[in-house]
Amino acid sequence: MSGRKTDRSQHTPLIAKIGQRADGSAGSAGELGRLAMTVLQPGFEGTAPPDWLRRALAEGLGGVVLFARNIADPAQTAELSAALRADNPEAIVAVDEEGGTVTRLEAGTGSSWPGNLALGVAGDVRLTERVARQIGRLVGAAGITLDYAPVVDVNADQLNPVIGIRSFGADPEEVSRHAVAWINGLQGAGVAACAKHFPGHGATRSDSHLELPTVEAPREVLDLRDLPPFRAAIEAGVQAIMCGHLLVPALDEVPATLSRAVLTGLLRDELGFEGMLVTDAIEMRAVAALHEPGEIAVRALAAGVDAICVGRSSPGGESVYELRDAIVEAVREGRLAEERLTQAAGRVRRLARWHAAQANARAAAAADADEGLGEAAAAAALRMTGAAARPVLRAAPLVVQISARLTEAVGPTVGSRRAGLAAAIAEILPGTLRAEIGEGDGLPDLAAAAGRPVVLAVHDAVRHAWMRRLVAEAVRARPDTVVVETGVPGPPAGAVYLATHGDSAASMRAAARRLTGDAPAS
Template sequence: MTVAGEVERAALTVLQPGFEGTVPPDWVRRALADGLGGVLLFARNVAGPAGTAALVAALREESPGAVVAIDEEGGSVTRLEAAGGSSWPGNLALGVVGDETLTRRVGRQIGRMVGAAGITLDYAPVVDVNADPRNPVIGVRSFGSDPDEVSRHSAAWIEGFQSAGVAACAKHFPGHGDTVIDSHLELPTVRASRDVLERRDLPPFRASIAAGVRAVMCGHLRVPALDDEPATLSRAIVTGLLREELGFDGLVVTDAIEMQAVAALHDPGEIAVRALVAGVDVVCVGVSSAQGESVYALRDAIVRAVREGRLPEERLAEAAGRVHELAAWYAERAGDRAGAAAGAVEGLGLATAAAALRVADPAGGLRPAEAVETPVLEAAPLVVRLYGWRSQAVGRATPLTLAEALAEHLPGTAGVEVGPGDAPPDLAALAGPGRPLVVAVHDAGRHEWMRRLLDEAVRARPDTVVVETGVPGPPCGRVYLATHGASTASARAAARWLTGRHAG
């Protein structure tokens, strides 16, 4: 027979809410005492390395086995380094460099950084194959568009990261790369056949499982070749495909349930119940009410589903058990996390970003920029940044801009930002003939207005230097430099190359 309160505790164990502030609110402390399995940290909770470590320590005072999770991918998606931008270039840069040993080293160093804060689980890496260059939410977060390369780098990153004693999470199952819709905003549909999924999207997840990844995150995706339900809520996908066919026996988590891909279909309690029935173990809730009422409402919805027979009690117990298993795995690896700060490799992020730089050659292809030693800029330029819509996955991250990075080497560098709908800048007035012009873009191939303004700038100033920080498109300008990343590390690497500081 069930012990009174056991179902209630288990229902809290499978929830992972976010909260406001840099200290645990009273409701979080109470919920942890009541059985809450863990929390999810965002940039809003981070107050430098010492502050974050103190926050995590305070959480563990309430519950030593709490699973503390974070989204720390490196590159454009960072929480620990949100205030100044990531010191790592991101996955696409690693894929472009193509050195699995380097990817493993970078994974390990990010693991050391996360481990130094006492965090249990990192929702990284993205192992989606970026099959559609128009993808608005994956892009440079992916290791690339080739399934074999993505598989190799996913496995290497996971091996390196988990060697630092922190759990990694492969996402977004069964693959978010072939979409043109962001699941934060609405439900994307992947229309590939099962055969294409098997050849293109599933190999990186198979490789991640073989590498020993401790968790897998399901994407809020509709994949008709597998099921009409969103993957997060699909027993055919979570249990049938991920568990039974791919053989994954670790922790399965949802993407945040307030994302409109699923929030537009069901209320939060229904999403949580359906996900658990499908085979998910942890329900991530990015936004919680000020006093935690929403978290307890989710608990009550889960308990009610058990009482009504919709959610088997054994399934809830299994999910809660996997949360405890992950906490035990983390506890056993304290030795791997010892001396994390002392083991950091200074300059590895910048060196990696520099190795990923590519410059257009006369034939229109891209070649390693490190082979070109002539400075492109010798005077302070005007940098016109064309920026598009910012994915919610990026959150509050504020990386160094290219203009700021160039100003570190060329004082007097000026920057102008132009968004969709803004009037184009008067280049003749802003940048006279003696002043170099740099146009910085991100995923220009996805934005018609950005391509149009870029073309106008190059026609007006054929000597324009173009820097693409996203997925490269057709080269243009006197010099076309692709960074394959939108981070502080990538901006600094680009600035060093453009000013000749990379040589020697």
Template sequence: MRLERMAMSVLQPGFDGTEPPDWLRRALGDGLGGVVLFARNLPDQRGAADLVAAIRAESPDVVVAVDEEGGSVTRLEARTGSSWPGNHALGVADDTAVTEHVARRIGRLLGTTGISLDYAPVADVNANPDNPVIGVRSFGADPELVARHTAAWVDGLQGAGVAACAKHFPGHGDTVADSHVELPTVHASPEVLTERDLRPFRAAVDAGVRAVMVGHLLVPALDDVPATLSRTVTTGLLRGILGFQGLIVTDAIEMRAVAAHWEPEEIAVRALSVGADAVCAGISSPDGSSVYALRDAIVAAVRDGRLPEERLAEAAGRVQDLVGWHAAQAPARRAAAAEPDDDLGLTAAAAALHVVGEPRLDEAPLVVEIVARPHQAADSGTPPGVARALAELLPGTRAITVTVGDPLPDLGDDRPLVVVVQDAPRHAWIREVLHRALAARPDAIVVETGLPGPPSGAGYVATHGNSLASARAAARRLAHRPPVPEKESPP
């Protein structure tokens, strides 16, 4: 039973529903060491707090993890869009004090909910503009900028008493494939990896980051197996050269980058044997049997000699170290929770806007949002939100959503036209639809919510990110409102 509980303690599975299912309650009683929450589990912040409380009622020392990056990847605010600009917007503004403050506010959000581990920040250097899954989730393409903002983000989040997890080691930025779908390859020399991709992770380690997530990435300069399954990457590079002593977490093992080649049980055993401490399994079977299958495979690997028991005990010990750290941070969480609210999200998003021309709306517009299918990391189909933000300021705003294959709607309306795009430089079909829209309405204003390309339209606004905060900042700029709402003077 000791070995079975130890094997259970290194797992971090996801589950369906907004309440702990019976199998999860049983697993927590059997020593399950962690859970990971997704948008499907979190209807709102109050529901999130109730769910975490119910989980902790079964096991007070469980690690509760979530992907809350701000920007386009949010779990607690997936239905509305994040109140905080994402990494790229923060990198464009390039004020590390603001980045630290934003991360602290995200830490406050998570801390008051009871979440102990945030799978953030993204520390990848977005070296390839065609990257389909990183993009605006990265602070930028300059390694030094990404390094200093990664450290600031870690300081802010952990200063609020929630553990940070820098990802996706050794760097997912220079890829043209999404590891949710296939195995990406990073074609870079050891020298480039050291000077470019590893710098932000070194900065995170120096800042005291409590966890690092290893990505499902093939890096031929380092090894001929994915980084998650590579002793050279996990133990040799991250532990040995970078000196990281905290919790090493795998990216989700159901991702096709590895799941297309190995069974989940084999992935878990291999990852643990080369140095991972926690195995993230975002999708579990409805009855929880997949989680118990992982446990049993780990136990069998120890008994067969494939996985040394000392290695498993070391991994379980690091999970407990994180639990102990989180418990000791209760005063920091109380202090963060007591801080007054402000307009930080909106002001930070406004600082990242890039405006060309003098775009101005004096009446409610027609907004055409050209929306690509979101990558799987986003966990939400929330549209860019510019139309909703404009409707808050200009009642009567009309919105039309265009997705791939949809015909261009009639743009003959007399009202002003705003065309919202996301990552137009990366999607030929979006560029084509935008070209036809501007041919029909040269007076249109264009808002780019992803990585921007050449400005277009009669006026142009680049938000450098897709969040509720960025959408509202753009809307206020177009409607010629102050960057933040003016406070009413008390009577």
């Protein structure tokens, strides 16, 4: 079943006399508690289900979201998914596996697949669908139901701190085309896709992990710029959509996550989406600064949300039960319609049933390995200026990684992943040296690197004046400096400027090969 609404007459307001059935009675405590559990998707600690989580699943917990902290290797992840479903066969197991910079299954090494901006720059929707199918192959083999991907935000502001390379680009039409291809690839592999972050996080300069972003645009602009990819995703049958913690004054005076006008009026009634609607993590400061978790959950459900994502839970699961109790109490008090809660739980269960019916698609994808695709797709997105000859690097270089604080969406990284480009070059040119500096640090002594090429690896230098200053200093000291931009590119700098349009392991390997002449130019 697609996420497209086919019968608008079935959608009726759920606020009148909320919290009661048609006959005026509220459901039993046990029934309400199970419904409330069904709409929760919490995270947890550890690589095996803790006792509290197994108990909650047996009591109807509708889903779980996995993070890098839960994942050791593919076999363990598959065992974990099976263990979670042992206590609730319909439990949704979700993960953020976007490819590119946001990966959970490959958090230690970096993704084997280029991210959205690289795919958008490559410009081939067939390539995008193939990459998404391979991500679906990886996720499906791990027993995961729902991938919180793709990002379909239009990156309308080059200074956006949280979307950037996670977007297919700045053109709504191109973003729509690649969004549909990505959804088709993932869902064709038997894994549910989730378009995010409705109604569009691309035109912001704030990170919703830290504060509430505001999208200052009239409705006409939203219709032309931000909404087309969501319309396209719905038409493509996307199974889920994630709403963003965004304030959009043209639509409502409260954040989208809590807005009935945005989630029911716009997404359901106007755009016709009937699939599962999930929140971004409710502990993000954009909404956590406004209300307690239970109140956020209640207001989001009343607005039209079907599932509440909670990134972290208390060690004994108390926070999950507090959310359940807050939802039940809201129904009893008449602040949340039991019919609305029942509807939300029904959509969660419908997605679980969709996944169960896709076993043959997952089996077919498992036998459809596309060897070499990740690096080939990343290579198609490389753009180089200033190269007079190939190879650019003829000797082991000094690679200076200039690093800013990563958005929390990326998650924790380990040394091997931060080493990215240097490690990839060292595989081809042994003896490569690496230095890492951040804001407030000075450059290493580049003169002392005489006889070695110098490579500066930067990420989103266009957003950081201090980073651009260091690049300029390096180029003055060593005019032969090679600059590799792994984020959103800006004006070229250095003797050679290579834009990768992403920082995945695949993109770093492709860049290393391009710089060393180990592979043909795209």
